[in-house]
Amino acid sequence: MSRAYARTWLALLPALAIVAVVFGTSVLYGVSQSLGWLPFLGQREISLDAYRTVMFGADHRREFWTALAFSLWVSAAATLLAALLALLLTLALGPQMRANRRVLTILNLNLAFPHLVWAIGLLLLLAQSGVLARIAAALGWIERPADFPVLVRDRAGLGVIIAYVTKEVPFLVLILVAILRAQAESYTAVAQTLGANRWQRLRYVTLPLVLPGLLAGSLLVFAFIFGAYEVPALLGVRYPKMLAVLALDFFLNADLRARAEGMALSVLMALVVLLVALLASRLRRQAVRP
């Protein structure tokens, strides 16, 4: 091994070590405890009991499957809506506004905003006595707060969905703008001189250019929402819960044996997220192919 080669690895070592040690132990501990390895409780037997209890046990199965379905629903709905709105917004912006500094500033500002604070802002905006309800009252549409639709802390997850849609649209728009700015204008010009009209240029040039990037970005968004905690914790209800909230509840349970079940939940959730995210990164690599 040449010296330059050795030095390259040496330069990588600290970063890899930190991530491997800290993240690696997290995975190791998480998985082993989910398998019942809880030495501090005197449990040293490996089993799938925690998974079985969580998924099929009479006490928890309803909660688990509801949480899984609810997480899927919220993530899928928010992702689809965000992707659709991001595509429409990007197209509506047009080449000029896509390069407009103020537009980009608004998008980046929203992006830099912590999800936690965003959720609080939405709570104040959308609650039954929130700003929108006040506006509705002023317009004479409602009389009492109870007349205003339940948009946050609702059982359908609307609040969580709204929070993620508004928060992830800028993320996706910035991805799309980057793709379009890099190449689309010349391609559409070529298509136009070849006789493609506005609709044909959109359908046969712009969409094929952006769709792989949009799909990859959307999958990342899905993975992120599926495992996220803060927003559903603030804008969700006690039942149904999203998986991350349920997992943390189990983990923080006064009964220490529930920890294994919390770990099992978080392992299952992480697996789903990881699968989706890896699919996304594979698609993204294909998307940037020249």
Add this chain to the structure above:
Amino acid sequence: MSWLRRTVIWLALGAGLLAPIAVLGVYAFSQRWFYPALLPPEWTASTFVRQLTRPETGTALLNSSLIALLVSLLALLVGYPAARALELGQLPAKGLIYALLFVPTVVPTVATGIGLNILFLRLGLAGTRLGVALVHLVPVLPYAVFTLGGVFAAYDPTYEAQARVLGASRWMIWRRVTLPLLLPGLVVTALFAFLISWSQYVLTFLIGGGQLVTLPTLLFTTVPGGNQATTAALALVFVAPLFVVIALTARYLAGSRVRGGELLLQ
């Protein structure tokens, strides 16, 4: 048509992407603002000032700042050589290493935090700033390497060779050639690290073990209490420093061609 379209777009951007921020501002400075009043009957800064001067806020502000600064510094120090090696060194495993670094950024923080909780308790790192900063590095460090990797991919080390044949010392090359060329990328990386650490709730909560109060954990416990003005004021205290930091680094943000703002998904 074009005028109408632009107006609609600006309204959509404003309402969809900025309205909740404005709402926070109004609530934070309102007093006795009960439904159905459209606007607050009284404006006051007292709620905001009270939140700002609470001892807990001071502690949280100090903890958040120290942790975020430490995380940014470590991310730069450790991420810089790694990214340089990945992009400019001849590594056959480059793709694999990027793929491995990608994993911790997508695994939910709830899962990472739960896994580390007990270990950090045993090591005595739970509840300490160092412990929390170390855990923040799990999502932050890979992002730093990705961002810096993009910076180095666009960087031409021939400049350094040129400086060397002109007789510059190692230090002078770094100080006068490398650093000025990379500065925007480094600043943006530090900013991303700061943002992610500053906004982190779950990892701080699970590793801080409730003893270490940062602004997100303080805010999270305030929400159920219910006073809207208090919550909004505290939320403003939480985000204000972020925007100061962004404003300070804005000129680097515009100039740097960093791989995607998509990094801020966390």
Add this chain to the structure above:
Amino acid sequence: MTIIDINNIHKHYAATPVLTAITLQVAAGELLALLGPSGSGKSTLLKLIAGLERPDSGDICFDGTSVLALPAERREAVLMFQSAYLFPFLTVAENIAFGLRARRTPQAKIRAEVQRMLELVELPGIEKRYPHQLSGGQQQRVALARALVIQPRVLLLDEPLSNLDPAIRATLQSVIRRIQREFKITTLLVTHDLSEAIGLSDRTAILLDGRIVACAAPEQLFQRPPNRTAAEFVGVGAIISGTLAGDQLQTAHGPLTVAVRSPAARPLTCAIRPEHLYLSTAAQPNSLPVQVHERIFRGEYVEYTLAAGADQWRAKVFQETERYVPGATVFAVLPPEHLFELAGPPHE
């Protein structure tokens, strides 16, 4: 076979004029080269003709009918850029078929046309490949096939060869020339390369700072550039001004006999190509004293730079019988038959 009429076109970007008073006619089936340095406005002119941009004033007609109201997609003027811009997500065949698809041509016809075009550009059998699997030269050939398959009225080429290696560029030049002749398609070629322009075109127009300074057949333009700006652009040996009386030109350097005649005295500027000007140690008829400034061996010829007063002249000597050293005073011989008159700049 389409005639293009460009009539008094003006175009500004913000406060900067890009094109000023452009008037140009391209004959049916003609290949006209637009020659000019970068920033001279030549690409903008192509975009105006293609319909990708609109002129501030003036008119563009195909066969006598204004096309300004037609959007680019209905002008049938295809533009080819420096890069091929083959759609990366489509195969070669799908790329070529693009324009036909936009016109809803039946599938069977499309397939036949794609085959025919690939043979025409000498790339049979690569239908199923993707653009990133092709070399730069192949990409441009496919782009050419994609442009020609819709049988456009006008072909607009914006330096399509400038990113290619010299050898590939030469091959593609002859491909373009052959196909253009075969299809008799009216073509505008933008280039900054003098030899490409005169080698390919029926006529070449020189565009400088948004104005056409000369437009003529290549030989004419090269041998007898009409004015000073054009002369400087194609390269001349000497530009000499003086007063003409009879066939005698009185210059600052001495008298010269020229091929022009004027009974009444008038000012005259004339020029000579560097290969027609030659050197001699002794005074000869129609020679002027100059000082050798530099001798440069160029391979096929030797180039002398000469100081004639404050002016700098150039001579290309293909068969060097005598070698002159820098600093020596020699005589530059300017044969009358090779001295040609230059008009003042066309737009003053």
